[in-house]
Amino acid sequence: MSNRLNMESKNLIDFLRRSNLVSTQTAESIAGEFAPKKVMANEFLLKDGMISDEYVFLETGFMRAFAHDTEGNEVTTNFYAANQLVFEVSSFFNRTRSRENIQAVDDCSCLFITYEQLNKLFHSLPEFRDFGRSVLVKGFSALKTRVLSMITETAEARYEMLLKNNPEIFQHVPLKHIASYLGITDTSLSRIRKGYAKR
Amino acid sequence: MSNRLNMESKNLIDFLRRSNLVSTQTAESIAGEFAPKKVMANEFLLKDGMISDEYVFLETGFMRAFAHDTEGNEVTTNFYAANQLVFEVSSFFNRTRSRENIQAVDDCSCLFITYEQLNKLFHSLPEFRDFGRSVLVKGFSALKTRVLSMITETAEARYEMLLKNNPEIFQHVPLKHIASYLGITDTSLSRIRKGYAKR
DNA sequence: TTTAATTCTTGCCATTTGCGAAGAAAAGAA
DNA sequence: TTCTTTTCTTCGCAAATGGCAAGAATTAAA
Numbered sequence: 001m002s003n004r005l006n007m008e009s010k011n012l013i014d015f016l017r018r019s020n021l022v023s024t025q026t027a028e029s030i031a032g033e034f035a036p037k038k039v040m041a042n043e044f045l046l047k048d049g050m051i052s053d054e055y056v057f058l059e060t061g062f063m064r065a066f067a068h069d070t071e072g073n074e075v076t077t078n079f080y081a082a083n084q085l086v087f088e089v090s091s092f093f094n095r096t097r098s099r100e101n102i103q104a105v106d107d108c109s110c111l112f113i114t115y116e117q118l119n120k121l122f123h124s125l126p127e128f129r130d131f132g133r134s135v136l137v138k139g140f141s142a143l144k145t146r147v148l149s150m151i152t153e154t155a156e157a158r159y160e161m162l163l164k165n166n167p168e169i170f171q172h173v174p175l176k177h178i179a180s181y182l183g184i185t186d187t188s189l190s191r192i193r194k195g196y197a198k199r
Numbered sequence: 200m201s202n203r204l205n206m207e208s209k210n211l212i213d214f215l216r217r218s219n220l221v222s223t224q225t226a227e228s229i230a231g232e233f234a235p236k237k238v239m240a241n242e243f244l245l246k247d248g249m250i251s252d253e254y255v256f257l258e259t260g261f262m263r264a265f266a267h268d269t270e271g272n273e274v275t276t277n278f279y280a281a282n283q284l285v286f287e288v289s290s291f292f293n294r295t296r297s298r299e300n301i302q303a304v305d306d307c308s309c310l311f312i313t314y315e316q317l318n319k320l321f322h323s324l325p326e327f328r329d330f331g332r333s334v335l336v337k338g339f340s341a342l343k344t345r346v347l348s349m350i351t352e353t354a355e356a357r358y359e360m361l362l363k364n365n366p367e368i369f370q371h372v373p374l375k376h377i378a379s380y381l382g383i384t385d386t387s388l389s390r391i392r393k394g395y396a397k398r
Numbered sequence: 399t400t401t402a403a404t405t406c407t408t409g410c411c412a413t414t415t416g417c418g419a420a421g422a423a424a425a426g427a428a
Numbered sequence: 429t430t431c432t433t434t435t436c437t438t439c440g441c442a443a444a445t446g447g448c449a450a451g452a453a454t455t456a457a458a
Contacts (some may be wrong), residue, residue, distance in 0.1 A: 069347075069350075070351065075347065077346070089336055089340065090343070093332065094333075122328075123325070129321075129328070133335070134292075137289060137292045137335070140288050140335065140342065141288065141293075143339065143343065144276070144289070148266060148274065150346065151268075151274055152269065152272075155444080156444090175406070176405070183350040184444095185445075187406090187408085187448095188446070190408080191408085191444095191445090193406095193407095194407080353414080373434080374435075375434095375435070375436085383414095383415070383416085384415075384416060385437090387414080387416070389437050390415085393437080
């Protein structure tokens, strides 16, 4: 394997290592299976109706996932910053058509493996299985937190949380996408930002 | 293994089989590891602050999961009917303290294995690994759908969906629990049921 | 640079939902 | 059955949010 490829994999190796579920050596051999891939701004990593076949690590760039509601409006379901995994769990693991789109916001450089490769690695590397499970569980847990905040917090509180915890999102996407992610209209978000609820 | 135990496991075996991921033989040997357990009405299968150590199959009865919001109000996060798995993903797999409670609504009879047993089975039975992954992925996907419906649908539409798809819930728990699950107050739910939005 | 498209803000008004409280209804306990 | 507790409904009012539309601001394209 070329030195250059090693350099490219460094972030992925670190990402694998940080889980504390895989050894350095295993992390390196896992990362060695990943192939590079560029996605230019506005291009789609996944289109609804397609079956996702790529388990993607985002090295640089920024992505957004969205679905369409019954009236055809875009509803943002997720944002992805660098050094994160980007894939649609349901389509990828169930081999079903995705209901979501994943689009590059900026030019992105990625590393990916296919479903088949992932399963081979799961089969041969118990550590990677644990890692894969951990990814799912963490995502699950984050989603639960999100449901809870949708139920118990006001839109204003959810906005402030997002601003505090994920300020980078605001540097990459228009407010209307953030609004739909928060479950409100762009009008409401504008009012919230204005601080019209001053007391 | 006693005949009686086999009888008790029948629903679990069917449940495992229906995934199409495990053979009948494997399903039987998996089910053989499960131990029975009763949870009387109002008792807790899991209390917040505890670390969940049981992967539970609910044979008969009905359960409810709930968390507390910042003001201490109960927020229902899930309902569990018979022939379903009942466990808190995050606490169980991450070995962390649960933020949720799971309480028996009626007298329940369950079958369960521990975290350790589950991992042993995962290690020795690839088919069961696939099953376990499928359970996680399905739950993940259902949660996503829920978030989307919270964002794109009115409380009335969410109520009608729940009534249509999960009518059994209404036979087991008071409306206030259903209200908090839908993300509204019991007052609002009452108005929606009244049909005040008649047109 | 000029034009066009997109995004963001604002105002008006309607709708949805919440809050607190009171009473009715139902369920559970004595 | 009678009493007590819980649940459910209803009311008046306030707050949050949406829909529509117009214009301002920003960004992209020509």
